[in-house]
Amino acid sequence: MTKVLYITAHPHDDTQSYSMAVGKAFIDTYKDVNSDHEIVHVDLYNEDIPHIDVDVFSGWGKLRSGQGFEELSAEEKAKVGRLSELCEQFISADKYIFVTPLWNFSFPPVMKAYMDSVAVAGKTFKYTEQGPIGLLTDKKALHIQARGGVYSEGPAAAMEMGHRYLDIMMQFFGVPSFEGLFVEGHNAMPDKAEEIKENAIARAKDFAQTF
Numbered sequence: 001m002t003k004v005l006y007i008t009a010h011p012h013d014d015t016q017s018y019s020m021a022v023g024k025a026f027i028d029t030y031k032d033v034n035s036d037h038e039i040v041h042v043d044l045y046n047e048d049i050p051h052i053d054v055d056v057f058s059g060w061g062k063l064r065s066g067q068g069f070e071e072l073s074a075e076e077k078a079k080v081g082r083l084s085e086l087c088e089q090f091i092s093a094d095k096y097i098f099v100t101p102l103w104n105f106s107f108p109p110v111m112k113a114y115m116d117s118v119a120v121a122g123k124t125f126k127y128t129e130q131g132p133i134g135l136l137t138d139k140k141a142l143h144i145q146a147r148g149g150v151y152s153e154g155p156a157a158a159m160e161m162g163h164r165y166l167d168i169m170m171q172f173f174g175v176p177s178f179e180g181l182f183v184e185g186h187n188a189m190p191d192k193a194e195e196i197k198e199n200a201i202a203r204a205k206d207f208a209q210t211f
Helices: 018-033 054-064 074-092 109-118 155-159 162-173 190-208
Strands: 003-008 038-043 095-101 125-128 131-134 140-147 177-184
Touching: 003 018, 003 074, 018 038, 018 095, 018 140, 018 177, 018 190, 054 074, 074 109, 109 162, 131 162, 140 162, 162 177, 177 190
Parallel strands: 003 038, 003 095, 095 140, 140 177
Antiparallel strands: 125 131
């Protein structure tokens, strides 16, 4: 069975967030078209996403030195164990849909913490004499992103770092297909905000038919 991770990084729901509204339109249509697929919603604002801190480094160090997991401290077990769960869930999926806003030219920090949790050597990539090689070569991914301004062209395009970061990480993991679906300009052009939103929702529904 095809497994899809619907990964959202927004504190608001689809009634308040443009990215979440477009994301909901996409995933609802996708469910209708692919009723036999397993869809897992990973709501990063309601998940335990440990930061890579002193406990994690200490726990990893103990495991690399040959100590067993049972020898880790309670804090190390909780954090290292949770990071492992997140990574295993990620690599078990066939498709990823990331939904984020553009905040301060990037995305909410919880998304970076999540990507740190799944960027694991031997799991999503491996080191070789020729450099790192991605291991997720049979996956595909989509990023749905809301941008209050227009970042698809002009000088502002160079300032957008959220989608570009995810693009780099998907390449690093070896994911062969990564696309973007953007809703932008609604803050810059408030008189056209509803039209911009509805157009993006229509595009999302169309995209979901073939993703």
